[in-house]
Amino acid sequence: MKIIADENMPYVQELFAALGEVVLVDGRHLSPEQVADADVLLVRSVTAVNKELLSENRALQFVGTATIGTDHIDLDYLTERNISFSSAPGCNATAVGEYAFTAMLELARRTNSQLKNKTVGIIGAGNTGSALAKCLRGFGIKVLLNDPLLQAQGDSRDFVSLDQVISEADIISLHVPLTKLGVHKTWYLFDEARLNGLKPGAWLLNCCRGEVINNRALIEFKQQREDVRLVLDVWEGEPSPMDELVPLVDIATPHIAGYSLEGKARGTLMLYEQLCRTLSVPVDKSLAELLPSYHLQSVSLASEINQMQLTSLVRSVYDIRDDDELFRISYSVPGGFDQMRKNHRHRREFSALTLVNRGQCDVNWLFNIGFSGVGQ
Ligand SMILES: NC(=O)C1=CN([C@@H]2O[C@H](COP(=O)(O)OP(=O)(O)OC[C@H]3O[C@@H](n4cnc5c(N)ncnc54)[C@H](O)[C@@H]3O)[C@@H](O)[C@H]2O)C=CC1
Numbered sequence: 001m002k003i004i005a006d007e008n009m010p011y012v013q014e015l016f017a018a019l020g021e022v023v024l025v026d027g028r029h030l031s032p033e034q035v036a037d038a039d040v041l042l043v044r045s046v047t048a049v050n051k052e053l054l055s056e057n058r059a060l061q062f063v064g065t066a067t068i069g070t071d072h073i074d075l076d077y078l079t080e081r082n083i084s085f086s087s088a089p090g091c092n093a094t095a096v097g098e099y100a101f102t103a104m105l106e107l108a109r110r111t112n113s114q115l116k117n118k119t120v121g122i123i124g125a126g127n128t129g130s131a132l133a134k135c136l137r138g139f140g141i142k143v144l145l146n147d148p149l150l151q152a153q154g155d156s157r158d159f160v161s162l163d164q165v166i167s168e169a170d171i172i173s174l175h176v177p178l179t180k181l182g183v184h185k186t187w188y189l190f191d192e193a194r195l196n197g198l199k200p201g202a203w204l205l206n207c208c209r210g211e212v213i214n215n216r217a218l219i220e221f222k223q224q225r226e227d228v229r230l231v232l233d234v235w236e237g238e239p240s241p242m243d244e245l246v247p248l249v250d251i252a253t254p255h256i257a258g259y260s261l262e263g264k265a266r267g268t269l270m271l272y273e274q275l276c277r278t279l280s281v282p283v284d285k286s287l288a289e290l291l292p293s294y295h296l297q298s299v300s301l302a303s304e305i306n307q308m309q310l311t312s313l314v315r316s317v318y319d320i321r322d323d324d325e326l327f328r329i330s331y332s333v334p335g336g337f338d339q340m341r342k343n344h345r346h347r348r349e350f351s352a353l354t355l356v357n358r359g360q361c362d363v364n365w366l367f368n369i370g371f372s373g374v375g376q
Pocket residue numbers: 068069070089090092093096123124125126127128129146147148149150175176177178184185186189207208209233234255256257258259
């Protein structure tokens with residue numbers, strides 16, 4: 001069995017080698033000839049899997065994307081060809097939630113503000129939005145959720161309208177799939193009119209897909225509204241963000257919000273498990289045996305910690321300033337955006353760090369945010 005896999009998929013050899021010959025490829029530039037004799041195709045978000053890519057292939061049985069988003073896959077075409085498909089829902093949700101929370105802590109430090117005094121609106125209350133809500137509520141921050149689809153399905157959480165989020169939230173974080181059709185389509189969800197509705201001093205974070213914000217409108221808006229702060233992990237027209245936009249962004253990263261080691265490994269593992277089910281072979285590998293131990297074994301806490309100390313703790317696991325700094329140097333170099341992603345030093349999730357309570361302080365809220373604890 002020939003398994004063609006994106007080279008940016010950690011643990012693909014460890015997981016798939018026993019099932020067939022694994023050939024690694026550059027997913028951004030995959031050609032129909034390269035996949036002509038593939039039985040299994042494993043991709044990431046940079047590969048458009050469609051009629052054109054599969055035009056020379058007659059053998060394909062399974063397509064897997066080690067991502068949450070599926071907007072790069074022509075699902076109708078795979079169904080037409082009777083090719084099994086799996087994505088990896090939720091695989092890197094914790095990573096995205098922690099990324100957004102980390103970015104908020106960083107902006108709070110830069111603006112000398114207290115996050116606990118702010119209201120955060122989350123657009124899209126699925127896996128990544130809920131992961132962010134968990135961190136925020138763990139820290140005691142008021143959260144407004146907007147998700148008309150889940151609301152219509154009877155999800156028991158409290159939801160508010162998008163207009164209410166825009167008029168009431170001090171911080172808005174976007175967590176929707178990219179969709180181009182229907183009443184709730186998200187393509188340019190944030191257009192000129194919605195951007196103009198943002199509160200004075202609002203912060204806007206996008207960690208889902210670049211085209212959920214009209215980036216041209218965002219440039220014009222931000223040129224008039226210095227008070228608004230922006231965190232962008234995703235960009236319209238990746239891998240080439242608009243040059244005028246980057247200097248207007250407070251924290252800029254190359255689509256790596258989901259790049260925790262755990263998140264990427266989970267994505268590969270979920271595809272392995274699904275392929276095993278498709279082939280009716282037993283699953284005999286697990287996440288625990290793949291992940292290395294964390295270099296910092298534990299951190300002792302002797303007293304209550306404040307927001308700045310929390311920021312330092314978070315930085316010891318993931319320092320978002322490194323990604324932002326590198327982005328500004330590299331994004332406009334040819335191939336720079338993808339190189340940053342390919343060479344990204346995998347960060348760990350908060351749970352990799354164990355906290356030991358040496359005092360009588362209340363640290364349960366830190367466990368609620370996601371850190372591990374002794375005797376938790
Ligand atoms: N930057 C990165 O590295 C990553 C980006 N993503 C992106 O984030 C997206 C969301 O991921 P998940 O939360 O795991 O997906 P999910 O499917 O669990 O949740 C998305 C939620 O958005 C809601 N939604 C859809 N249209 C909406 C609208 N118009 N207004 C409000 N809510 C709407 C859906 O009902 C759903 O509950 C993915 O589709 C992917 O494109 C995901 C992982 C990593």
